[in-house]
Amino acid sequence: MALLNILRYPDARLHKVAAPVTVFDENLKKLVADMAETLYAVPGIGLAATQVDVHKQVIVVDVSERRDTLIVLVNPEIVEATGVSDIEEGCLSVPTIYELVERAERVKVRAYDQNGNAFTLEAQGLLSVCIQHEMDHLKGKVFIEYLSQLKQQRIRAKLAKQLRKTA
Ligand SMILES: [Zn+2]
Numbered sequence: 001m002a003l004l005n006i007l008r009y010p011d012a013r014l015h016k017v018a019a020p021v022t023v024f025d026e027n028l029k030k031l032v033a034d035m036a037e038t039l040y041a042v043p044g045i046g047l048a049a050t051q052v053d054v055h056k057q058v059i060v061v062d063v064s065e066r067r068d069t070l071i072v073l074v075n076p077e078i079v080e081a082t083g084v085s086d087i088e089e090g091c092l093s094v095p096t097i098y099e100l101v102e103r104a105e106r107v108k109v110r111a112y113d114q115n116g117n118a119f120t121l122e123a124q125g126l127l128s129v130c131i132q133h134e135m136d137h138l139k140g141k142v143f144i145e146y147l148s149q150l151k152q153q154r155i156r157a158k159l160a161k162q163l164r165k166t167a
Pocket of ligand 1: 092093134137
């Protein structure tokens with residue numbers, strides 16, 4: 001297994017649209033294992049393949065306190081969404097920024113695991129928000145792009161300042 005490099009906003013590669021997985025092979029299993037290792041190492045609660053510069057529809061999520069409940073979503077699709085969430089979200093690609101984005105409180109998701117088995121998952125609260133956030137990554141969308149232009153400008157300025165400090 002290997003730790004993967006996470007792209008940082010405003011990297012243009014975060015705007016690539018991921019393609020559906022068509023072959024469930026060893027390469028896919030390795031990608032999932034590496035993404036999970038990276039997620040736990042950071043640590044984070046969700047990671048989309050887009051964020052590690054692999055443009056396939058693969059997501060790993062673990063919102064459990066004990067960090068022992070990994071959920072792998074390949075080719076995820078939301079089939080039902082209800083309610084409005086009020087959970088602020090952050091992103092491994094946009095460090096230190098937390099914002100409220102309009103999301104459904106509950107979602108029903110259809111997806112495959114890394115072995116190609118189809119399943120349906122019902123999620124609410126943090127898990128629901130996390131899945132919607134990661135699915136946006138697969139479409140090339142970063143959560144702060146839901147905010148006003150002014151807010152996005154301020155965030156870009158803040159991130160640029162952070163980068164100068166760490167350089
Ligand atoms: Zn993110």
